[in-house]
Amino acid sequence: xxxxxxVILTALLILAFAVVPFIVDSEKSYLVYSLFLFFCYIIISQxxxxxxxxxxxxxxxxxxxFGLGAYTTALIWLNNITKTxxxxxxxxxxxSGLVPATIAAIxxxxxxxxxxxxYFALGTLGMGEIIKVIxxxxxxxxxxxxxxxxxxxxxxxxRPYYWTGLFLAVFATxxxxxxxxxxxxxxxxxxxxxxTSAAAHGIHVLKYKVxxxxxxxxxxxxxxxxxxxxxxxxxxxxxLKLDWTLYPILMCVIGGTGTITGPLLGSFxxxxxxxxxxxxxxxxxxxxxxxxxxLVMKFMPKGLIGLTQRKEL
Amino acid sequence: xxxxxxxxxxxxxxxxxxxxxxxxxxxxxxxxxxxxxxRIMFLAQGSMIILFAYxxxxxxxxxxxxxxxxxxxxxxxxxxxxxxxxHGLFKGAAAQEDKNISLLIAxxxxxxxxxxxxxxxxxxxxxxxxxxxxxxxxxxxIGIPFNRLMGFIIALxxxxxxxxxxxxxxxxxxxxxxxxxxxxxxLLGINPHRVNSVVFAIxxxxxxxxxxxxxTIYPFDPFFGFIFVLKAMIALAIGxxxxxxxxxxxxxxxxxxxxLSSFFIGGGWSxxxxxxxxxxxxxxxxxxxxxxxxxxx
Numbered sequence: 001x002x003x004x005x006x007v008i009l010t011a012l013l014i015l016a017f018a019v020v021p022f023i024v025d026s027e028k029s030y031l032v033y034s035l036f037l038f039f040c041y042i043i044i045s046q047x048x049x050x051x052x053x054x055x056x057x058x059x060x061x062x063x064x065x066f067g068l069g070a071y072t073t074a075l076i077w078l079n080n081i082t083k084t085x086x087x088x089x090x091x092x093x094x095x096s097g098l099v100p101a102t103i104a105a106i107x108x109x110x111x112x113x114x115x116x117x118x119y120f121a122l123g124t125l126g127m128g129e130i131i132k133v134i135x136x137x138x139x140x141x142x143x144x145x146x147x148x149x150x151x152x153x154x155x156x157x158x159r160p161y162y163w164t165g166l167f168l169a170v171f172a173t174x175x176x177x178x179x180x181x182x183x184x185x186x187x188x189x190x191x192x193x194x195x196t197s198a199a200a201h202g203i204h205v206l207k208y209k210v211x212x213x214x215x216x217x218x219x220x221x222x223x224x225x226x227x228x229x230x231x232x233x234x235x236x237x238x239x240l241k242l243d244w245t246l247y248p249i250l251m252c253v254i255g256g257t258g259t260i261t262g263p264l265l266g267s268f269x270x271x272x273x274x275x276x277x278x279x280x281x282x283x284x285x286x287x288x289x290x291x292x293x294x295l296v297m298k299f300m301p302k303g304l305i306g307l308t309q310r311k312e313l
Numbered sequence: 314x315x316x317x318x319x320x321x322x323x324x325x326x327x328x329x330x331x332x333x334x335x336x337x338x339x340x341x342x343x344x345x346x347x348x349x350x351x352r353i354m355f356l357a358q359g360s361m362i363i364l365f366a367y368x369x370x371x372x373x374x375x376x377x378x379x380x381x382x383x384x385x386x387x388x389x390x391x392x393x394x395x396x397x398x399x400h401g402l403f404k405g406a407a408a409q410e411d412k413n414i415s416l417l418i419a420x421x422x423x424x425x426x427x428x429x430x431x432x433x434x435x436x437x438x439x440x441x442x443x444x445x446x447x448x449x450x451x452x453x454x455i456g457i458p459f460n461r462l463m464g465f466i467i468a469l470x471x472x473x474x475x476x477x478x479x480x481x482x483x484x485x486x487x488x489x490x491x492x493x494x495x496x497x498x499x500l501l502g503i504n505p506h507r508v509n510s511v512v513f514a515i516x517x518x519x520x521x522x523x524x525x526x527x528x529t530i531y532p533f534d535p536f537f538g539f540i541f542v543l544k545a546m547i548a549l550a551i552g553x554x555x556x557x558x559x560x561x562x563x564x565x566x567x568x569x570x571x572x573l574s575s576f577f578i579g580g581g582w583s584x585x586x587x588x589x590x591x592x593x594x595x596x597x598x599x600x601x602x603x604x605x606x607x608x609x610x
Contacts, residue, residue, distance in 0.1 A: 041502040058413070118354065122546060123595050126588040129543065131586040241541070246420065253417055287432065292423030297418045298405060 017166055021159050025233045030163055034275040036230075039165030040223050041251055041271050045263035046172040046222030047219035047250040049175060051254050053257035054180060055212040056192030057112065060245050065129040065217035067240035069224025072096040074148040074234045087154045088164060088229065096225030097218040104217030105210055112209045147235025149230075161230055172219050179215070188212055192258075201313060203224040220244075244293075250289060255290050256305030266302045325456060326572045332461035333530070334568020335468035339523040340562035341477060341552065342544035343516035347551075348506075350512050351493030352409060353415045357423040359542030361517055364426055365391060365524025365534050367434055373441050373528075380441055380529050388523040395517025398422070399510040407509055430535035438532035464526040471522050472561050475515060476607045479557065484511055490557055491587065526598065547591040 001029045017035065024031055044066060051059045075081070107127055115123045135142045142148065179185050187208045190198040199205050224244075228234050247270070248263075255266025270289070277288050296303065339360055347355040365387050372383040399407075402422065406415040448459040466547070479485040491498045491508045499505050527533055527541075544567060552563025567587060575583035 055590070111592075112598065119595050120549075122354070123592055125543065125548075126591045126595070129588045130585050130592075133581060133588075137579075137585075159563050249420070250416070253413075286424055286428040290421045290428060291421070293421030293424065294402060294418050297414050297421065298402065301406070301409070301411065301414045 014166070014170055021162055026030050027157060030275070030279070031176075032158055034271060036158065038267055038271040039162075039169040041225055041267040042169040042264060043165075043172045043223040043226075044126055044220055044244065045177045045248040045251040045267050046169075047216040047223070047256075048181065048245075049252050049257060049263045050188075050193075050219075051133065051212050051216040052249075052311055053252055053262070054176075054185065054192060054261070055188045055209060057209060057213065058117075058121040059124045059213065059216065060121050061131075062216065062220050062248060063240055063242055063244035064128035065104060065132075065220035066224035066227075066244040067135065067236070068103060068131065068217075069096040069221030070228030070234045071142065071148070071224075072099045072221065073225040073228045074150055075141075078148060088160050093164075093222060093225045097221040098255065100110050100221035100224070101214045101218035104214045108210045108213040109206070112213060113206050116275070125244040128240075128242075128245070129237040132236055134174050135240060136236050143235070145166040145236060147233060147238070150232045150234070152173060156230070160227065164226055168222055172222075172262065175215070175219070186210070228249065245287075248259065250293055254292070254303055256303030259305050261291040264306045269304065322576075323395035323601050326576055327569065328457060329461070329496045330569035330572030331565050332458075332465045332568070334565035335465050335561065335573065336523050336526050336530075336549075336564070337541075337544045337548040337567050338564025339519050339526070339540060341472060341548040341560035341564050342472065342557055343519040343523075344542070344549050345510045345552075345554055345557065346475075346488070347516045349555050350488060350495065350509055351403070351415060352412050353419060354546065355516060356419045356539075356542055357426060358415070358520055358545060359393075359540070360423045360426040360430075360517065360535075361520035361540055362524045362527060362537075363533055363535060363538040364430060365521040366528040367439070367524075368429060369525045370439050370441055372444075379443065380525050383450045384522065384525045385526055388518045390516040391518040391521030394516035395490070395597075396439070396521075398511045398514035398517065400506075403509070404506060407505070423542075427535050427538060434535065436534050436536070438534045439528075441528045443529070456532075460529045464530060467522060467526065468561065471519060472557060474494040475519070476557050480516070484508070488512055544587070547587055550591055552593050 020035060021032055044062060047065075048059065048062055051057050051062075073092055076092050076095060111120060111123050111127065122212050136145050138144060182189075187198070187203045190201065190203055191205055191208060194204055224239060228239060231238060249264035252263045253266070254269055255264065256262030270292075273288060273292065318555065340362060344355055344358055347353070347358075368390070369380050369383050369387055372378040372386070380388075402418055404414055406418055409415075450457045450459060450462065479489055487498065487503045487508050488511060490501075491503070495505060498508070528552055545564070547565045548564035549560055550563070551566050552559030552561070570581045570587055570590060574586040578586065
């Protein structure tokens, strides 16, 4: 019975979010924009949550996949590759997820087979920087440091962004939930707890690690694509900046890593803080982010979820 | 792009690479010491360096203090500041098994310092230009910029100082022992917090030296710090963790790598080359190029 209740509550909550643009004036309201960002944050934090929270591989290269997603969308659009509509075209968005996922699998095999723990984290950081240099130096194909400009005349309302964001956030959370509850999820958690023991129990460690890394990249790419369509101007400074790795880490850690609700709580908390800070003290919001990480880590290292003392799913 | 340069340019590249690389080396020594006892990458090191670069910039602009004189003051400030950071922020987290907590506090600190600097000094690049900024020595026709030479000499002194401290003083020996086995050291009656705070103090003091060097050589802005700490990490990977002189050498190798690759392959690519080397070393020689035996990291 308790489970039914949870499902109904979740559905109601999603519905409530879905009707927000009808209630407030979506074109003028700051609320709709901040909720859109909130959904984006959920997608990338769940992506990082799967890789780091459940599989225990701290990746510092998520921003590279985020950027790859945005660039894939822009390149498909500008070069007219798939001959579909492009603006909120599901094929383009899906491809923008699949390209980073494929690249993650390709670079993930050498990185994950040879590097562990801190070294993996540093390795992914190096990988991210290399990808960034490739885009900055990409000449006319990637538009170098100026980046690519999408035709912004198609923009009419923020509503489609809002709903796509909501849909993708629900999709990401549901995907992670299903993975974690499946056999695969058990294997991932076993790897997190003790890699040697997991291997001894017949888990193909590398295969599962690469899978998790790749799914993480897929979700980050989807989010990058959506954000890229929102920006209309994709350049290395906007979509390949390290914030796209640091923010999800911040949100997962503040909410509680390795849980489904943790990143949701963290994303909500952080996006609220950012929005408030953006309105009242514009320049200060990264400063507040810094102070927040320090405070949370110092006083509640298990994250917000640790306050409720709930057991892991 | 691949032309054969004449010998003069080549030597010039080598010298510039070596002199610039010492700065990476100095930062890498700080990282290495902190990693030794705390087992974390102190990612805020780069932002600390930039912070001290700004402090020396202020000393110069507001008080008219020569950077090489304010260096001593800044090192003192750095030592105190480092110990303060440890006691204020890391003391609780250091005792915990989960190292990610300390790591994330360092990330938070980096964010905080970086953006506070943006608020105070804006994001415009700054540089200190003194009367001798453009001074160049020309022994045998090879140009050696004075400030880079000074940086090199200071770096050598600092490295020797740290080495002597680690070898000769009681607390220095305790630091080395703690890097081997923190638990055993605690059993011997050495206060781990004392060791950690000394390490932080030295790390931040070295950041002060690197900061002053940077301010006199190169234009800097608040966000340069993160790039800097990445470079220091590469230097550390080349030199091997826990090896003070190796870290300096790693920095110099990285400096050479950058100066040569930016000349032969083209400006922006030098970053890709250094990260590529970094990845290769992580994968195939994670103990570093200088170390013969594999130590526990």
